[in-house]
Amino acid sequence: MNTLSYKTISANAATVTKDWVVIDAKELPLGRVAAIIANFLRGKYKPNYTPHVDCGDNVVVINAAQVTLSGNKWEQKEYVRHTGYPGGQRILNATQLHKKKETRLVENAVRGMLPKTKLGAALFRNLRVYGDAEHQHQAQNPKTININDYL
Numbered sequence: 001m002n003t004l005s006y007k008t009i010s011a012n013a014a015t016v017t018k019d020w021v022v023i024d025a026k027e028l029p030l031g032r033v034a035a036i037i038a039n040f041l042r043g044k045y046k047p048n049y050t051p052h053v054d055c056g057d058n059v060v061v062i063n064a065a066q067v068t069l070s071g072n073k074w075e076q077k078e079y080v081r082h083t084g085y086p087g088g089q090r091i092l093n094a095t096q097l098h099k100k101k102e103t104r105l106v107e108n109a110v111r112g113m114l115p116k117t118k119l120g121a122a123l124f125r126n127l128r129v130y131g132d133a134e135h136q137h138q139a140q141n142p143k144t145i146n147i148n149d150y151l
Helices: 030-042 094-100 104-112 118-124
Strands: 020-024 058-062 078-082 089-093 127-129 143-145
Touching: 020 030, 030 058, 030 104, 030 118, 089 094, 094 104, 104 118, 104 127
Parallel strands: 020 058, 020 143, 058 127
Antiparallel strands: 078 089
16 A cells, blocks of 8 residues: 555645635624634635635625624624723724624624634635625626525
8 A cells, every 4th residue: 555645735825726705694693604704714614724824715795784693782792992092992882883884893703713813814805895785806706605505
C-alpha cells in the first residue's frame, strides 16, 4: 500500500475556489441566519476546509432589513461602542440601531461569529449586506442558497 496516498492536503490561497452566493434573510431569526452566513464565509462546509486560510465564499445578503428578533430583544438587546474619548461609551438598542442603519444588525451578528484576528477581518470583507432585494453583484453569477435547507 502506498502511504503517500493518505497525505492530508491543506488548502492555500492558490488552491481555494471561492464562489458567490446569495442569501435571502427575509423573515428569518437574526442569530440563525448569521450563523449560516458565518459558515459560508468561513468555508466550513467545504471538504478542503483549512482553519488558517480564507476558504469561504463571497456572500451577498439581501432583505437584511427584514430579519426578526424574538421576545423583547428589539428593546432589550444593547449594542455598546466606545468613541475612544473618556466617557465616550455609547449604547443603542436594536430598534435604534435598525433605524440608524438597517443592515447593521446582520453585520454585527456575523462579525461576532467570525474569528477576532486578521483572518476574521479578511473574511468579513467577503460579506455584502443589502436592506432590500436589489444588489449589484449580478455580474458574478451568484447562486441562490435556500436557507431553509440549513436551518
